[in-house]
Amino acid sequence: MQNLLAYYRHFLLVFTLFLCSTISLARDNDHRPAVKGSVVTSDGKPVDGASVRLKGTHAEAITEEDGTFTLWDVHPGQYELEVLYLGYAPVTEHIEVHPHHVAAVTVKLSVTQQQLTEVTITTGFNRFNKKETDDVARLPLKNMENPQVYTVVTKELMKEQLITDYNSAFKNIPGAGVPVVYNQGRSAMLSRGFTTANLIRNSISGFVYTNIDPANLEALEAIKGPSGTLFNSSQISFGGLFNRVTKKPNENRKTEISYSGGSYNLNRLTWDINTPIKSDNSVLMRINGALHTEQSFQDYGFTRSAMIAPSFIYKANDKLSFLIDMEASMYNATSPIRLAPYASGKATNIKDMGIDYFKSFTNNSLDYKTQQLNFYGQINYQLNSNWKLQTFFTRTYSATKGYVSSLTAVTDSTLRPTFQRENFPYNGTELQQNIVGDFHIAGIRNRMVAGIDFYNQRSDRNTPTIVLPTINYQHVKPSEYYFLNVDKVDSIAARLPIRSFSNYRTNQYTYSAYVSDVVNITDQLSAMLSLRVDHFEDKGNYAPYYDTSTLAYQQNALSPKLGLVYQVVKDQVSLFGNYMNGFNNQGGTDFSGNSFKPQHANQWEAGIKLDAFHHRLSSTISYYHIKVENTLRDDPDHANFSLQDGTQLSKGVEAEVIANPFGGLNIVAGYTYNDNKYIQAKANMIGLRPAEAGPQHLANLWMSYHIMNGGAKGLGFGVGGNYGSSAFQTNTSTFTFTIPSYKVLDATVYYDRPTFRVGVKVDNIMNERYWSFRLAPQMPTRVTANITLRF
Incomplete structure (x- = not known):
């Protein structure tokens, strides 16, 4: 200490x-000589993210959202100014810089049919620093103006790390921890000490209970803190949310085909086809897709999947546009391991159990199939220069059919396998209408979003539970392992009475209204004031066999938000603070018949944000304090009843750095410390850290360097890793079961040119053995090779 x-x-x-x-x-x-200017398209639209540099110098920059850029500390003289942007012809202009004078220039770009690779390959700017997003505040707001903490994992970083599965992208998010993979292939990670599911897509519901393929990801956004004011609280956690942003059509004509092969029979083919359909670019299309097969590193287990994601943009006129985005997939796999330890045993650590790391305790015949269809629509209408309307619509469907397993240790050497035969469809609908404005009142700038939201989620469950004979997991006998097959499981299920089936339907509705206003008190001081009101209806669990519904209830909730930002140095150094609130609906009553209230989380946070040295250094450091109230705990005086006076406190420090110290070198690093405990809870849990809170200390690092000039131009190297301190699978005053700390190291080498890319990645170089919260063994050393062709 x-x-x-x-x-x-x-x-x-x-x-x-x-x-x-x-x-x-x-x-x-x-006070130094500078070059300032803007980059626009041939029709006068600003270009966000173009690379600007002075040839023969180290002066370079990336254009802002409004197309502007500044090159500082330029010595007087004559220069060639070069501007590069994907899909447009490179532009070189002659400029002259005079002493004590700012040179001004406007550069126009023209579309070219010669498709170059992304500009990040040829320049040394901070290519992983892409913090500007409209998703966090639900309106255009720069990171330095935003009082909330968030992390953006870009597609460029995922490509460099040869990400072939969705969960691996979370290695770059501070505090995310080891992914928890559930029975249907869906996953959850940590955010500020709370388990956080992946249920948000393009800022609204992406509720699918199945595996997610990363081939359609433009970015992965981790938005920190209880964000119930602007997001649906039923789909986030008190620690935050993960928003997956999908790829959208653009005006470039580009095709990219990529193949990855590697350890454990990995075979993966992806494609990304983008093309204008009409010559005036009023109709655009993009199709992403993936085919994936892989076997487990254990004795049994596999995954097979196919995904296709078409999207279209139709620009009716200068004011009205439509976006249609779809994602469909099929997924076939064996169930991931879920192990519960023996609470009366001698082993208090997963390593002490003596269970074989490479035994799956399943069989390839006991697989499941999922399918999902995710439809997303967006309508944008520009009322005038200050106001616009946004309509969002999503319809989600996912279903699981097959076998999922769990393992329960019943002695110090035996476990009992349990299988569920699932037939479990989910349907979700969300409709959201926003109005976004940028206006002045009494000379004070206001940026506001106001909206209404309707959400419905329905599920149908038909599941028998099949318990198999125990297995000695320390000395596995072939005769015991023989029971792990589909014929044995089905024969037991056929003899089960109908009442042993879990057969019911759920149906939930949420009606919401919200408003959020960012007020510029001065040019450097701004305040965010937000409020959401929610009405929630749960129709209860409907049992078709009995034609009855139980546990139906209704609740109302308010969720306020307050944020302050003071820019010590405009657009470079910000001090911020926030109060945020999130809630979770809870049904039922206490012994006296009082209905339970929504569970609430209140966060106070303060910190600093940097975007310095002309975007070469981006950093956020903050301290947060989250108090969760109205949680349920056992009523000590009345069996089978609960009291609603439980309290949980989660506080800690988060730090993130995205740096580009010099041309070609890029660094992404993060560290989190989380102090989490129950203040008021069950008698055997008061003062203890919740097991689901994960490690107290988590760290991530990725460093890469690519050669920018000479004969080896395009050659790059990367190395990084993750660390997590020890954690708990169970933590009570009567029984504690520990998951050991871990250190995982990865490395890659690649050669990236405008028309192709080849690379090799080694994950878990040290062959570290580590486990998730569900005690699932994680991937040992894995080698992946990739080739990508661009047309």
Whole structure:
């Protein structure tokens, strides 16, 4: 502990000195010669993300959302200004810089049929620093103006790391931890000490209970804190949410085909085809897809999947546009391991159990199939220069049919396999109408979003549970393993009485209204004021066999949000603070018949954001304090009843750095510390860390360097890893079961050129053995090779 405190003191000292130097440098820049300008398309639209550099110098920049850029500290003289942007012809212009004078230039880009690879290959800018998104605040708001903490994992970073499965992308999110994979292939990660599912897609419902393929990902956004004001609380956690942003059509004509092969018979083919359908670019189309097969590193287990994702944009006129985005997939796999330890046993650590890391305790005949169809529509209408209407619609369907398993240790050497034969469809609908404005009142700028939201989710469950004979997991006998096949499971299920089937339907509705206003008190000080009102209806569990419904209820909830941002140095250094609220509906009554209220989480947070050295350094450091109230705990005086006075406290520190110290070198790093405990809870849990809170310390790092000039131009290397301190699978005063700490190291080498890319990635180089919260063994060393062709 003393070493840790000393480390923090040194860290704070270094950071304070760094902050002071950043502010000093930022102010000094105002007195140095500069080149300022803007980049626009041939029809005058601003270009966001174009690469601008002065040939023969280290001066370079990326254009802002409005197309503007600034090159600082340019010595007087004559230069060639080069502008590069994907899908447009490179532009070179001659400029002259005079002493004590700002050179101004406007560059126009024209579309070219010669398709180049993304500009990130040929330049050294901070290519993983893409924080600007409309999703977090639900309106255009820069990271430095936003009082909320969030992380964006870009498709460029995922490509460099040869991401072939969705869960691996979360290695780049501070505090996400080891993924928890559930029976249907769906997954959840950690956010600020709370298990957080993957149920948000393009900022509204993406509720599918199945595996997600990363081939259609433009970005993965981790939005931190209880964000119930602007998002559906039934689909997020008190720690935040994960928003998967899908690829959309653009005006470039481009095709990319990629194949990956690797350990455990990995075979993966993906494609990305983007093309305008009409010559005036009023109709655009993009089709992404993937075929994937892979076997488990264990004795049994496999995954097979197919996904296709077409999307279309229709621009009716300058004011009205339509987006249709679909995603359909089929997934066939064996159930991931879920193991419950023996609560009365000698083993208190997964390593002490002596269970074989490479035994699956299943059979390939005991598989399941899922299918999903996710439809997303968006209508944008620009009322005038200050106001626009946005309509969002989503319809989701996912279904699981087949066998999913769980393992329960019943002695110090035996376990009991249990299988469920599922037939489980989910249907979801969400309709959202927003109005977004940017206007002035009494000379004060306001940016506002107001909207209404309707959400419905229905599920149907028909599931028998089949319990198999016990197996000695330390000395597995072939005769015991023989029972792990579909014929044995079906023969037992055929003898089960109908009452042993879990057969019911759920139907839930949410009606919401919300408003959020960002007020610029001064040019550097802004406040965010937000409020949401929710009406929730749960129709209960309908049992067709008995034609009855139980546990139906209704609830109302308010969710406020307040944020303050002061930009110490405009667009470079921000101090921020926020109060945020989220809620979770709860049904039932206590012993006296009082209906339960929604469970509420209240967060206070403060921190600092940097976007310094001309975007070469982006960082967010914050301290948060989340108090969860109205949780249920056992009523000690009345059996089978609960009291609603439970309280949980989660507080900690988060830090993220995205840096580009010099051309070609890029660094992504994060660290989180989470102190989580029950203040008021069951008698055997008070003062203890919840097991589902995960490790107290988590860290992630990725460093890469690519050669920018010379004969080896395009050659790159990357190395990184993840660390997690020890955690709990169970943590009560009567029984504690521990998951050990882990350190995982990955590396890659690649050669990236405009028309092709080849690369090799090694995951888990040290062959570390580590486990998820469900005690599922994680992938050992894996080698993946990839080739990508671009047309």
